[in-house]
Amino acid sequence: MTRVLLVGATGAVGRACLAALAADSRLAITVAGRDPRRVVEFCAGTSARPAPQQIDLAALAAGHDPGMTELVRTADVVVNCAGPSHRYSVALAEIALRGHSAYVDPGLDEPQRQRLRRIAPPDGVALVQAGIQPGLSGLALRIVADRLGGRADALIAWCGGLQPLTRAAVDEYLDSITVGSGGASTVRRAGGRVRVRPHEVSPAPAPWFPDTARSHAHLDVETEDLADAVGAHDVEWVNVTDGERTVRAIQDLQISVSGEPPSETSVDAVLAAAELDLFGRDPYFTLLATARSSGKAATFLLRTRDSYAVTGAIAAWATRVVTTLPAGIHPLRSIPDPRALSDDLAGLAGTEVRVLDGAGGAVTGHRDLVEEGVL
Secondary structure, eight states, X not given: OEEEEEEOTTXXXXXXXXXXXXXXXXXXXXXXXXXXXXXXXXXXXXXXXXXXSOOOHHHHHTTXXXXXXXXXXXXXXXEEOOSOHHHHHHHHHXXXXXXXXXXXXXXOOHHHHHHHHHHSOTTOEEEESOBTTTBHHHHHHXXXXXXXXXXXXXXXXXXXXXXXXXXXXXXXHHHHHHHXXXXXXXXXXXTEEEEOOGGGSOXXXXXXXXXXXXXXXBOOHHHHHHHHXXXXXXXXXXXXXXXXXXXXXXXXXXXXXSSSOOOHHHHHHHHHHHHHHHTTSOOEXXXXXXXXXXXXXEEEEEEESOHHHHHHHHHXXXXXXXXXXXXXEEEGGGOSOHHHHHHHHTTSTXXXXXXXXXXXXXXXXXXXXXXXXXX
């Protein structure tokens, strides 16, 4: 029996993670959070039990939470779904690893991962960036390159859609823009990084995205690492948004904040905009990644109604895998068998995962195509 401590189960990702973990009879799950009443409610009807004390996230962010240190001693694996991850993840990961527990996190950007590598004990093991992006995004590129023999001349991917937003998601997005700004509006052409204008970005292809979707190029560390590994000299990663009000609200929020956490009022405006964009439409999220090599192409497709549910399922899968890994701070993209995760996700309700022959905009034999943002 593996003892699991789940932090942040009351959020959108944490709820999905708890549901996936509770379905595994080999796990003994303890749930911890900042609100004891909500933790008890979320444990009801599952095999999980609430932690004996609440978590003080402010103390955790400051690096001193004796209650968490005590909880970690009862766990083989600590799973952190509390957000935003840039505030709490490194502190919690350090406590877990120094307490000799394995650690799983859907988040951690690249600078945070490198920081954790420097402070982690030599025997510590963590599986991080265990979400959709980064995480499954990198595995998708590996899978399509493997389909072509492990090498690719070119990689292109589109990732995004129309989803509800949470406060943590807005905060995380603002932080990612600041941290990852070096890759904004950037692609790789003939082996070199090139800045592109909005009209030069490859549009999200039909039938996988509706014509309301908008494309934004962003070449991040994960994509460049995978491109280097498979030898790709032409690379384009495209983030897709499908909500004009949400985009405008986030742009206004970026202007109004300058290195400080956004106010509740400003985040409320973004959440309200997202609700308006969703009005009358079904949410959707699509990841479409294509590799090309010597005239051949292969495409990875993920389509889901709920990206938070997929992220939670990935974190739960990582919980079962992390104890098999050697010591180190491993990003999800480095796991030995990328198809094992994609095969597992194929059984998730409301989600389709497939690997197809051909380029993303030209593959045939698909079903239930996107039409006006509806899956």
